Amino acid sequence: MILEVRDLHAGYGRSRILHGVSFAIDKGEIVSLVGRNGSGRSTTMKAIVGLVRPDSGSVRLDGAEQAGRNAYEIVRDGIAYVPEERRVFDNLSVHENLVLGCQSPRHGIAAWTIDRMYAYFPRLLERRGMKAGSLSGGEQQMLTICRSLLGNPRVILIDEPTEGLAPHIVARVVEVVQDIRKNGVAVILVEQKLTIALRISDRVNVVGHGQIVWSGTPAALREDADIRRRWLEVA
Ligand SMILES: Nc1ncnc2c1ncn2[C@@H]1O[C@H](COP(=O)(O)OP(=O)(O)OP(=O)(O)O)[C@@H](O)[C@H]1O
Ligand SMILES: [Mg+2]
Numbered sequence: 001m002i003l004e005v006r007d008l009h010a011g012y013g014r015s016r017i018l019h020g021v022s023f024a025i026d027k028g029e030i031v032s033l034v035g036r037n038g039s040g041r042s043t044t045m046k047a048i049v050g051l052v053r054p055d056s057g058s059v060r061l062d063g064a065e066q067a068g069r070n071a072y073e074i075v076r077d078g079i080a081y082v083p084e085e086r087r088v089f090d091n092l093s094v095h096e097n098l099v100l101g102c103q104s105p106r107h108g109i110a111a112w113t114i115d116r117m118y119a120y121f122p123r124l125l126e127r128r129g130m131k132a133g134s135l136s137g138g139e140q141q142m143l144t145i146c147r148s149l150l151g152n153p154r155v156i157l158i159d160e161p162t163e164g165l166a167p168h169i170v171a172r173v174v175e176v177v178q179d180i181r182k183n184g185v186a187v188i189l190v191e192q193k194l195t196i197a198l199r200i201s202d203r204v205n206v207v208g209h210g211q212i213v214w215s216g217t218p219a220a221l222r223e224d225a226d227i228r229r230r231w232l233e234v235a
Pocket of ligand 1: 012015017035036037038039040041042043044
């Protein structure tokens, strides 16, 4: 397994949010974290990448312990994070945003290049000289994902990539997520739209009250109305 999360505890100030999250992902897999609002999906991602410092537990990237390290070290060593609130450098051009994301490729993973990103998203090529702040929400989402991929990560965490996007852009983003997997990168995905999460994931973890309360294949979750009712559907 390229990334192993074991018994992760974390929170904000006095509020403890994660109570022992454990799961693992291998190269070339998409593993989704699904759950209700506030269940701890984003916090799990932040704790993995070191933006929230874990109280205890372990995050191993290719066997090397990450828990307790700084976010910039973790990202530099190969875990990329695309947050819910897509962050672009507003006053820099699209192209400059992409250049800032570039890092040398890692062994065993086909390199992502700026040209490849432009081929994926011709829209970004058309807008390469425009300020990133002037892009639409969907375009900013694409730019954020592209910039993260240019870091040539081994694992990428993507939090709600399709949120608020027009349907044709959703389809494009979904395609890219699947291509990332094909390149041998491990993708951890938080996706609110269950049909999308089930369609593209290899395995699904259901998060409830800061723990993984169920895990299995999309097919198994489709069959299990009880788990869906208990942990996913709005009461
Ligand atoms: N910066 C923060 N400070 C304090 N509490 C926070 C902070 N961020 C999140 N929380 C709390 O932690 C809990 C889990 O939040 P988290 O963001 O992990 O949920 P989520 O599963 O991603 O759901 P959603 O994205 O719908 O909010 C919630 O109760 C939330 O209010
Ligand atoms: Mg969230």
